[in-house]
Each structure stands twice: as structure tokens, then as C-alpha cells.
Amino acid sequence: MGASKTHIFSPTHNELAHVAKVLAHPARVAILEYISKQDACICNDLVDVIGLAQPTISQHLNEIKKIGLLKGTFEGKNLCYCINQERWEELQHSFHQFFSNINRNCC
Amino acid sequence: MGASKTHIFSPTHNELAHVAKVLAHPARVAILEYISKQDACICNDLVDVIGLAQPTISQHLNEIKKIGLLKGTFEGKNLCYCINQERWEELQHSFHQFFSNINRNCC
DNA sequence: TCTAATTATCGTAATATTGCAATATTATAT
DNA sequence: ATATAATATTGCAATATTACGATAATTAGA
Numbered sequence: 001m002g003a004s005k006t007h008i009f010s011p012t013h014n015e016l017a018h019v020a021k022v023l024a025h026p027a028r029v030a031i032l033e034y035i036s037k038q039d040a041c042i043c044n045d046l047v048d049v050i051g052l053a054q055p056t057i058s059q060h061l062n063e064i065k066k067i068g069l070l071k072g073t074f075e076g077k078n079l080c081y082c083i084n085q086e087r088w089e090e091l092q093h094s095f096h097q098f099f100s101n102i103n104r105n106c107c
Numbered sequence: 108m109g110a111s112k113t114h115i116f117s118p119t120h121n122e123l124a125h126v127a128k129v130l131a132h133p134a135r136v137a138i139l140e141y142i143s144k145q146d147a148c149i150c151n152d153l154v155d156v157i158g159l160a161q162p163t164i165s166q167h168l169n170e171i172k173k174i175g176l177l178k179g180t181f182e183g184k185n186l187c188y189c190i191n192q193e194r195w196e197e198l199q200h201s202f203h204q205f206f207s208n209i210n211r212n213c214c
Numbered sequence: 215t216c217t218a219a220t221t222a223t224c225g226t227a228a229t230a231t232t233g234c235a236a237t238a239t240t241a242t243a244t
Numbered sequence: 245a246t247a248t249a250a251t252a253t254t255g256c257a258a259t260a261t262t263a264c265g266a267t268a269a270t271t272a273g274a
Contacts, residue, residue: 003231003232003233003258003259003260004132004133004134004231004232004233004259004260005134005158005159005232005233006133008157008158008159009133009134009136009137010133010137013133013136013137013140014133016130016133016136017130017131017132017133017135017136018131020127020128020130020131020136021127021128021131023123023124023127023131023205024124024125024127024128024130024131025111025124025261025262026111026113026116026117026120026121026123026124027111027112027116027262028124029116029120029123029124029127029205030116030117030120033120033205033208036208036209037208044220044221050115051112051115052112052115052262052263052264053263053264053265054220054221054222054264055221055222055223055224055263055264055265055266056262056263056264057221058221058222058223059222059223059261059262059263060262061221062222079220079221083209085209088206088209091206092206092207095202095206096202096203098130098136098140099195099198099199099202100199101140101143101144102143102190102192102195110228110229110230110261110262110263111229111230111261111262111263112262112263132231132232134232151250151251159232159233159234160233160234160235161234161250161251161252162233162234162235162236162251162252162253162254163232163233163234164251165251165252165253166232166233166252166253167232168251169252186241186250186251
């Protein structure tokens with residue numbers, strides 16, 4: 001059918017997948033890394049840095065925003081994106097949990 | 108256009124995105140968790156456990172295989188999937204690196 | 215107010231993903 | 245060798261994602 005059957009999975013699995021989906025595009029990984037490395041958070045140089053058209057960057061930023069990873073002022077000419085550190089750590093923890101949770105006994 | 112412009116991104120960004128894409132579906136997260144929690148690795152109960160059709164599970168397993176996360180015997184009636192632990196730790200490290208790499212100075 | 219600069223939204227085309235029925239393949243046991 | 249059980253492959257339909265041109269909205273400054 002094409003649509004994921006999210007209803008048959010646990011909230012935990014759906015949430016991790018949902019977050020992973022945002023990281024599942026190199027542009028978004030690059031955007032996150034770039035923003036996180038700026039001392040000041042005057043952004044959007046992004047269009048030049050990343051090399052995609054402005055509407056495309058805008059869409060990617062929106063995806064990142066949706067999972068709560070960005071904070072800052074979102075209006076005006078000089079808007080300011082930056083990483084929402086609490087959320088960042090939350091996701092870091094989720095992935096850490098996922099990766100830690102593995103059995104050693106195997107074939 | 109629809110296709111990601113992977114060539115404009117760094118190998119590191121592409122690789123992380125590529126791996127994240129595999130985790131970007133709850134079925135694959137569930138499959139990985141299930142396999143990792145089995146003491147013995149006699150699998151495929153998966154069709155029952157996950158609740159998707161056999162061809163669908165097979166496809167998901169294939170995606171997971173592609174990034175090297177599975178090892179075991181892949182032939183026969185009683186085949187045996189299990190987590191490739193070295194690869195698992197490699198990916199764990201990649202995500203850890205990504206999440207650790209963030210600046211504290213912001214608005 | 216008018217203009218210039220910046221970001222967001224809309225519309226659309228190309229491609230990718232998800233899911234399953236039907237079928238093929240493979241390996242084991244009889 | 246044949247039947248059985250388990251997994252893989254194929255083909256296709258439905259939906260999602262990616263990308264960008266055109267355009268709208270927003271804000272700061274002249």
C-alpha cells in the first residue's frame with residue numbers, strides 16, 4: 001500500500017523510527033551539524049553551505065523543527081535557528097538506549 | 108526530482124543518513140530489538156511477532172542486511188539471523204559521535 | 215510608504231518506500 | 245525423488261519523499 005502501518009507498532013518503536021527518519025537525509029544531517037557548530041546562531045548561509053535551493057532547505061528545516069530539535073527566533077530577516085539542547089539530549093538518550101539494548105549470545 | 112542529491116554531501120553525512128534510513132521504519136526497529144533479545148537466534152517467528160506479511164518482513168530484513176547489521180546462516184529451513192555485533196558497535200559509535208558533536212553557545 | 219532581503223508556501227514532477235499476493239527458490243525430512 | 249516448510253523474488257498499487265520554480269509573506273531600513 002505504501003503507507004507504514006504505524007498502528008501495529010509500539011510508541012517507542014514508532015518514535016525512534018520517526019526521529020531516525022529526520023536523520024535519514026544527508027542534507028538534514030549536514031544542516032544539524034552546521035548549526036550545532038556555529039558559535040553564534042545566525043543561520044541561512046545554509047543555502048550556500050549545503051548547496052540546495054532555498055525552498056528545499058526550508059522544507060528540511062521544517063522537518064527538523066517538527067521533532068523539536070530547533071529553537072530560537074523564527075521571524076524576521078535575521079532569524080536564528082539553533083539546536084534545542086534538551087531535546088537533543090533526549091534523542092541522544094533514545095539512540096543510546098536502543099544501541100545498548102543488545103544481547104551477546106548468538107551463533 | 109525526488110532523488111536525494113547524495114553527491115553534494117560528505118561521505119560521513121551520507122553514511123549516517125543511510126544507516127538512519129534503516130532505522131527509520133518501526134518494523135525494522137522492532138525486528139532489530141526482537142532479534143537482539145533472543146538468547147538463541149532462531150528467528151522468523153518474526154512474521155507472527157511483527158504482524159506484517161512474510162514478503163514484507165523479508166524485504167525489511169534485507170534492508171537491515173544491506174548495512175551489515177545481520178550475520179548468521181542465511182540458508183536452509185532453520186536459518187539463523189543475529190546481530191553482527193561489531194557492526195552494531197560501529198553504528199553505535201557513529202551516532203554517539205554525531206550526538207556528542209554539538210556546541211553549547213546559542214541564543 | 216516603498217524597496218530590498220529573507221524565509222515560507224504552493225504546485226508539480228521525479229523518484230523512493232511500503233505492503234502484499236502470487237510465485238519461485240531452497241533445504242530438510244521421509 | 246517427493247512433499248513440506250521456510251524464505252526470497254517479482255510485480256504492482258498506494259503513498260511518501262525530494263527538489264525546485266514561482267509566488268507570497270514578513271521584516272528592516274531608506
